[in-house]
Amino acid sequence: MVLSFGYKKMARLAHKHTSSTKIVLVISCAGLVGAALIANFIWASFSSSYISIASNWAFEKSGIVVVPNVTINTPDKREAADGKRKTVPERFLSATFADLPAPDLHWEEMPPAPVPRLDGASIQIENLLYVFAGYGSLDYVHSHVDIYNFTSNTWGGRFNMPKEMGHSHLGVATDGRYIYVVSGQYGPQCRGPTSRIFVLDTENKKWKSLPPLPAPRYSPATQLWRGRLHVMGGSKENRHTPGLDHWSLAVKDGKALEKQWRTEIPIPRGGPHRACVVVNDRLFVIGGQEGDFMAKPGSPIFKCSRRHEVVYGDVYMLDEEMKWKVLPPMPKPNSHIECAWVIVNNSIVITGGTTEKHPVNKRMILVGEVFQFHLDSLTWSVIGKLPYRVKTTLAGFWDGWLYFTSGQRDRGPDNPQPRKVIRDMWRTKLKL
Incomplete structure (x- = not known):
């Protein structure tokens, strides 16, 4: 116990x-x-x-600028009474591709083009804008010409292109009656280039062929200057490697006066998607890029595959000395502007384009400004904003109105990446 x-x-x-x-x-x-x-x-x-x-x-x-959250007073009275405020999500903008300060322009929407177009080409002769080829989508290309009449503001007069002619990335030039269409890509996606050249007589809508280029080219800078058809730069046969070659051919009244192209002084920097303008007996080559999409190896449809590209705003000029001169660059790097220019009161006006890619996601960034290059002072100005950011516009100028149509527009005001291929036509009154 x-x-x-x-x-x-x-x-x-x-x-x-x-x-x-x-x-x-x-x-x-x-x-x-x-x-x-x-x-x-x-x-x-x-x-x-x-x-x-x-x-x-x-x-x-x-080089990325961080835009902080911005508080905005809400118009909702109940939220205002509760002291609640809405915020705009933080955005990361690169100083390179950020929209430049520019005045607003009053744009009027005009009759749209018969079809949407990307990487098409255009030439204005008096009150008519001739619009050639282009992608309808990556898998479909156009093979006809549409005409816009600036006097009646109507589309009409469609006719077919030659079957052997390129469908996009064309070089074009005119003497006021004949339109010269140079090389370009044949077919959809990222198919190969052609060296074929055709000339259109706009009075009877008949086509003739000219001696082919020494080598195929994508989107070469093309112009008529001093009785010769000049073709410069562009991308080589693989669609990516920049070409420095510069060739010329004597032409008159839609006919070649020579059987072979002549080699000229190479352009200082190669590449496609540039504006090429002749004014005051001077030849200007503006903007462009080095590199482009290529066909995916082994793809039966030549599916486009992304490659590294460098967009630049370089400006080069040839004059009577036949030596390239370097002029002040564009306000921002700019490409896809080969038919986006017009001449207004001794200046070159350029609408839209593409600039350097986003530094983080490497996506293409579209341009939404209108630029003016003053030919007397050789200086640049930003003179306005487009209705939206857009590339490969086809521009014209008539009776004081600046027009543009077609191309590929952005995803919205806060997203400058490309999305929809458009057929829109817009105009604004320019007072320069």
Whole structure:
């Protein structure tokens, strides 16, 4: 009995000691957890500040401008009464492709083109805008010409192109009656280029062929100058490698006066998608890019595959000395502007285009400005905004009105990436 009682007493003491130990352990654990939470909070605060500072420093070093959240007073009276405010999500804008400050222009929407067009070509002769070929989509290309009449503001007069003629990335030039159509891509997706050249007599809508280029080219800079058809740059047969070649052919009244092309002084920088303008007996080559999409190896449909591209705003000029001169560059790098220009009051006006790619996701960025190059001072101005950002516009000017049609527009005001191929036609009154 004594042993039993002693055992029970010892058991009660042991149980009491064990309970006390458990309580102490629980309290100790709670204290440790609390201390850990406090330490974690302090570290998180420090880490957050550090990451924020480091991120901002990294963005500054990479040329990306961080646009902070902007608070906007909401028009909703109930939210205003509750003190609630809406915010615009943070956006990351590169100083290269950010929209440039520009005045608003009043744009009027005109009758749309009969079909949507991307990478088409155009030539204006008096009050008529001749619009050639182009992609309807990556899998479909046009093989006809549409005509817009600036006097009646109507489309009409469709006719077919030669079956052997390129369907996109064409070089075009005119003497006021004959339109010369040079090389370009034959077929959809990223198929190969052609060296074929055709000339259109706009009075009877008949086509003739001219001696082919020495080598096929995509989107070469093309112009008539001093009785010769000049073809420069563009991309070589693989669609990506820039060409520096410069060839010319003597022509008159839609006929070639020579059997072979003559080699001229190479252009300082090669590549496609440039504006090429002759004015005041000077030849200008503006903007462009090095590199382009290529056909995916082994693809039976020549599916387009992305490659590295460099967009630039370089401006080069040839005059009577026949030496290339470097002029002030465009306000921002700009490409896909081969038919986006018009001549207005001793200046060159360019609508839209593409600029350097997004520095993070490498997506193409469209241009939404209208640029003016003053031929007297050889300086640039940004004179207005387009209704939206758009590339490969086909531009014209008539009776004080600046027109543009076709191309590929952006995804919206806050997304400058390309999306929809359009057939829109717009105009605005220019006072330069």
